[in-house]
């Protein structure tokens with residue numbers, strides 16, 4: 121019965137890791153779009169000349185942020201994959217431990233049965249280590265997601281400033297206002313995807329914490 | 334799982350087979366163990382499904398940490414898919430297996446086990462008092478495949494050669510060769526691909542002094558039945574699925 125719960129928790133980890141990866145791929149697409157939009161904005165503000173000067177540092181900032189987010193996505197996706205790998209290895213330990221315990225029960229009358237006990241203890245110790253590492257990795261993953269949140273924080277403030285700057289760009293003002301508005305929407309979407317990933321990680325962490333061998 | 338001692342002089346050979354707990358539809362397998370004072374080898378230790386029964390049976394004869402060597406004649410799941418389960422208990426054991434299959438067998442487990450690949454021409458290994466020879470049996474049926482010959486015990490472990498498909502609970506030894514031959518026919522015709530490989534193996538094995546030929550499925554051949562098998566196999570046309 122207990123073993124079944126543990127296998128289910130492996131399933132939860134695998135599903136969570138896959139979901140986080142999927143959410144992150146959406147984040148990456150949004151960041152990519154942002155960096156393309158910014159290239160556009162740069163071209164527009166260049167043509168606008170003097171009146172759009174105030175907009176330029178803003179585009180540089182957005183560009184940097186988009187690059188940061190894309191790099192973080194790559195890093196976090198890699199870690200999420202490692203999390204799945206580890207969950208699978210932990211399942212192997214669980215299966216092995218289950219089989220060995222079955223042997224210990226069935227071989228009670230076997231003269232050499234005790235020789236298996238150190239192996240069972242070794243597996244249980246390894247399982248507990250895995251358990252700890254898994255939890256640490258999930259926490260680390262969540263912290264890396266926080267990094268995405270912090271790097272997008274600036275853009276929330278910026279979207280107000282950029283709207284002000286855009287409105288002063290004369291005949292180019294309307295195109296730059298669109299950029300400013302998109303920036304706000306994109307940032308909100310990224311933050312929502314990240315938040316949902318973090319919630320899923322929190323849930324799976326609780327499931328793992330509840331388990332004992 | 335039933336254990337039968339098939340040799341006992343300074344060291345022992347055991348065969349483990351006829352597992353009553355085996356699930357339906359899974360081919361019955363014979364697992365072998367050579368136990369000496371300074372090391373124990375499991376030959377074709379079996380699939381995941383028989384692992385628990387096999388280990389339970391083994392613990393009646395030997396401490397698990399006395400198992401120093403594993404041998405896998407080839408890469409089939411009924412031979413060695415249990416590797417990932419065994420290796421957790423055998424962190425220092427060595428697996429002797431055809432070099433050809435090492436990369437494949439690692440899919441079954443390669444965390445703790447160390448691989449001792451066997452070259453195409455075969456080789457030898459000393460296990461305490463037992464001097465074992467790896468006899469090439471390529472294409473019978475796997476393209477990289479070895480049997481194990483123990484000159485002192487005069488036992489040839491013959492992998493899938495000599496295998497028979499028969500109902501559960503069959504006796505351990507062939508009793509009436511002609512009757513038994515019918516249970517081997519399809520297996521050899523269909524699983525063995527090459528008449529040339531077959532003849533090469535027969536020539537090689539005829540030069541060995543064999544009391545018991547011990548296959549991985551079905552019954553063991555004793556005394557004259559070994560010769561009867563070689564004659565029967567020589568006449569049999571194999572690789573029949575080629576239209």
Ligand SMILES: [Fe+2]
Pocket residue numbers: 407409474475493
């Ligand atoms: Fe086979």
Ligand SMILES: [Fe+2]
Pocket residue numbers: 409411412492493549550
């Ligand atoms: Fe087989």
